[in-house]
Amino acid sequence: MKKDLISMEDLSVDEIKEYLALAHRVEATPEERRVKLLPGKIMAAMFFEPSTRTRLSFESAMHRLGGSVIGFAEQSATSVSKGESFVDTIHTVENYCDIMVIRHPGEGTARLAAKTSVLPVINAGDGSNQHPTQTLLDLYTIEKDLGNISDISIAFIGDLKYSRTVHSLIRALIKFNVRNYYLVAPESLRLPKYFMMSDEPDKFNFYETNVLEEVIPKCDVLYMTRIQRERFPDLLEYEKVKDSYRLTAAMLEDAQPHMRVLHPLPRVNEIAYDVDKTKFAGYFPQARNGVIMRQAILLKHLGVEL
Amino acid sequence: MSQKNEKMLMIPKIKLGIVIDHIPAGDGVKILEIISRYEEMKDIPVTLGINYDSQKMGRKDLIKLQLEYLSPEIIQHISIVVPGVTIKAIKDYKVYSKVVVQAPKVIKNLLRCKNPNCITNLENESETLFEAVDEESKQVKCAFCERIFELSELEPIIK
Numbered sequence: 001m002k003k004d005l006i007s008m009e010d011l012s013v014d015e016i017k018e019y020l021a022l023a024h025r026v027e028a029t030p031e032e033r034r035v036k037l038l039p040g041k042i043m044a045a046m047f048f049e050p051s052t053r054t055r056l057s058f059e060s061a062m063h064r065l066g067g068s069v070i071g072f073a074e075q076s077a078t079s080v081s082k083g084e085s086f087v088d089t090i091h092t093v094e095n096y097c098d099i100m101v102i103r104h105p106g107e108g109t110a111r112l113a114a115k116t117s118v119l120p121v122i123n124a125g126d127g128s129n130q131h132p133t134q135t136l137l138d139l140y141t142i143e144k145d146l147g148n149i150s151d152i153s154i155a156f157i158g159d160l161k162y163s164r165t166v167h168s169l170i171r172a173l174i175k176f177n178v179r180n181y182y183l184v185a186p187e188s189l190r191l192p193k194y195f196m197m198s199d200e201p202d203k204f205n206f207y208e209t210n211v212l213e214e215v216i217p218k219c220d221v222l223y224m225t226r227i228q229r230e231r232f233p234d235l236l237e238y239e240k241v242k243d244s245y246r247l248t249a250a251m252l253e254d255a256q257p258h259m260r261v262l263h264p265l266p267r268v269n270e271i272a273y274d275v276d277k278t279k280f281a282g283y284f285p286q287a288r289n290g291v292i293m294r295q296a297i298l299l300k301h302l303g304v305e306l
Numbered sequence: 307m308s309q310k311n312e313k314m315l316m317i318p319k320i321k322l323g324i325v326i327d328h329i330p331a332g333d334g335v336k337i338l339e340i341i342s343r344y345e346e347m348k349d350i351p352v353t354l355g356i357n358y359d360s361q362k363m364g365r366k367d368l369i370k371l372q373l374e375y376l377s378p379e380i381i382q383h384i385s386i387v388v389p390g391v392t393i394k395a396i397k398d399y400k401v402y403s404k405v406v407v408q409a410p411k412v413i414k415n416l417l418r419c420k421n422p423n424c425i426t427n428l429e430n431e432s433e434t435l436f437e438a439v440d441e442e443s444k445q446v447k448c449a450f451c452e453r454i455f456e457l458s459e460l461e462p463i464i465k
Contacts, residue, residue: 007452086429108425108450112432127423129452194454 003301004114004121007130008168013175016139023140023289023296025306031064034295037304038067044097045071046089047124048080048104053265054124054133057287058101061294070096090116099302102126120301128164134264135168137293138223139176141286145260146220149173155182155215158225158245158270160191165264166225167195174198182215183208186241189231212245217254222247222280224263224270242269249274262286318353324376325394325401326369326384331357333388334367340383340462341371347380382416383462385409389443409443409457412436417446417460424451434463 008016026034043062047055050073059069072078080089086109093100094117102110103124110123110130125131143149154173156166160183170181170191183191183206196206209215216222227245232238246269247261260282263271267283275281299306326337334354341347355368381393385407394404413436419426426432426448435449436457447454 009452085431086425087432104425105423106425106428107421107423108448108452111450112425112429126425127451 002118002120003303004110004123005132005297005301006110006114006121006123008132008135008172009130011132016136016172016175019136019293019296019300020140020143022300022306023136023293024144026295026299027292029306034064035066037299037306038062038065038302041065041067041099041302042097043067043069043071043298044093044100045069045073045124046093046100046102046104047071047073048075048078048102048109050074051103051125053287054103054131057290058122058124058133058294058298061291061298064291065295065298067298071101086112087116094119099298122297122301125164128162130168131164132168133290133294133297134165135172136297137286137290138165138169138262138264139172140293141262141282141289142221142260144289145282145285146258149176150178152178152220153180153182153218154178154221154223155184155219156191156223156225157184157212157215157247158227159189159231160185160225161189162228162231163225166191166223169223170195174204177203179204180219181206182219184210184212184215184245186210186227186237186245188237189227210244212247213251216251216259217256220256220259222255222259222261224261224267224283226266226268226270246270246272247275248272249278252278252280255280318370319399320370320372320396321399322372322374323396324371324373325396326371327366327392327394328360328363328406329367329369329388329391330363331365331367334369336387337367337369337384337391340387341369341380343462344377344380346377347371347373379416381407382410382413386413386416386457386460386462409438411438411443413446416462418463419448419451419453420455420460421448421451421453424448424453426450436460 045055045058062069090113099120101122101124102113105127107127107129109126114121123130123132160166229238259280261280263283334356338354351372353370357365358368360366386409389409392404392406394401415433426434436446437449439445439447444457445454446457
C-alpha cells in the first residue's frame with residue numbers, strides 16, 4: 001500500500017522515531033552510495049505557491065539520491081490558472097512521476113491529493129495547516145544537537161499565534177513527553193490554548209512571558225520565529241514590539257553551553273548577524289538537516305531500504 | 307373526556323407513518339427546516355407539536371410525517387442537528403420499530419466546512435469528511451483542513 005506524509009497528527013512517536021533513525025542512516029551513508037539509491041525515479045515538485053527554500057531542499061534531496069525532478073514553482077505556470085481543477089491536475093501529473101511533493105495555499109490540499117492519487121504524496125505545506133517535513137527536520141536537529149528529545153526544555157519566540165511550524169512542533173514534542181515550554185510572544189500573538197491541550201494537562205508546563213532575556217538561561221533550545229508586519233492591524237503596535245523579540249549575541253551570555261538557537265528561516269531581523277558566529281547558532285545546520293531528512297522521507301515513501 | 311381522548315385532540319394518531327419523538331422543546335422547528343429542504347419531502351403531510359408534556363424531558367416537541375420511509379440521509383441530518391431524538395415507524399396505528407439516533411462518529415458529504423480556505427470549499431465537487439473528537443460527537447474535526455468545530459455550527463449540504 002502506498003504511504004503518504006500529510007500531517008504530524010497521523011504519526012505515532014514510534015513512526016516519528018523511524019524517520020529520525022532513517023535520517024541518521026542517510027547521513028552516515030557515503031554520498032557516492034546515496035546517489036545510486038533512486039536512479040530512474042521522478043519526483044514531481046508541485047508548488048502552487050512560491051517557497052524557494054522548501055522546494056530547493058526537496059529538489060536537492062532527490063538529486064542527491066540520484067533521482068530526477070519535474071515540477072512548477074507557482075500556480076500561474078500551471079493549467080489550474082486556465083481553470084483546471086486541482087483533482088484533474090493530480091490525475092494528470094501522477095502519470096509523469098513516482099512521488100508527488102505538494103505545496104498549496106489551501107488547507108487540506110495534500111490530503112485531497114493523497115485520496116485522489118495512487119502515488120505517495122508528501123505535504124510540503126498546506127496553507128496554515130501542516131508542514132510535517134519541517135517538523136521532522138526540527139526534531140532531527142534537536143536530537144542530533146542535544147542527544148535526545150524528551151528531556152529538553154524549549155522556548156518559542158515571536159509569532160506563536162499563526163506559525164504553523166511552532167504549532168506542529170509543540171504537538172510533536174508533547175507526544176515525546178517534553179514537559180517545559182517557555183512561550184515568549186506579544187499579547188496579540190500568543191499561542192492558542194488548543195495547542196497546549198493534552199490528556200494529561202498536569203504533566204506539561206507552559207510559561208508565558210514577554211521578556212526574552214528571562215528564558216535564555218533556562219532553555220536547551222531557543223526556537224525563534226519571524227514576526228510578520230502584516231499580522232498587526234496597528235503598525236504602531238508592530239513598531240513597539242518588533243525589537244523586544246530580537247536576539248543578539250550579547251544576550252546569550254547566560255545561556256547554557258549546549259543551548260541551540262533554531263529558526264525555520266527566512267529570518268528578517270529577529271536574530272542579529274552577530275549570533276551567527278556564536279556556538280549557539282543552529283539554524284544553518286538546521287537547513288542542512290532539512291535536505292537529509294527529506295532524503296529519508298523520499299526513500300521511505302518510495303519504499304527503498306537503506 | 308378521558309386522558310387518551312385529550313391526547314387525540316392534541317395531535318392526531320396516524321395509521322401509517324413516521325414519528326420523530328423526544329425532540330428537546332424548541333428544536334422541532336430545526337428538524338422541520340431540514341425536512342423542508344429535501345425535494346422528496348415537499349408533498350408530505352407534516353404535523354408539528356410544540357411544548358408537549360413529557361415525563362422524561364419535562365417538555366418536548368414531536369413531529370409526525372405521513373410517509374412510509376424516511377431516507378437514511380435525512381435521518382443522518384436530523385441526528386447531526388438534533389442528536390438523541392427517537393424515530394418511530396408506525397403501521398396500523400402501532401409502533402413497529404423505533405430507534406434513538408445519535409450523531410455519527412464519521413460524517414461524510416453531509417456538512418460543509420466553515421473554513422473558507424479549506425480545500426473542500428476551494429475545489430468544486432470535493433467530498434467533505436468530519437470525524438468526532440469527543441464521545442458524543444459534539445465537536446468534529448475536518449479530515450482535510452484539520453480544524454475543529456462545534457457540530458451544531460456546521461451547515462448541512464443539501465444536494
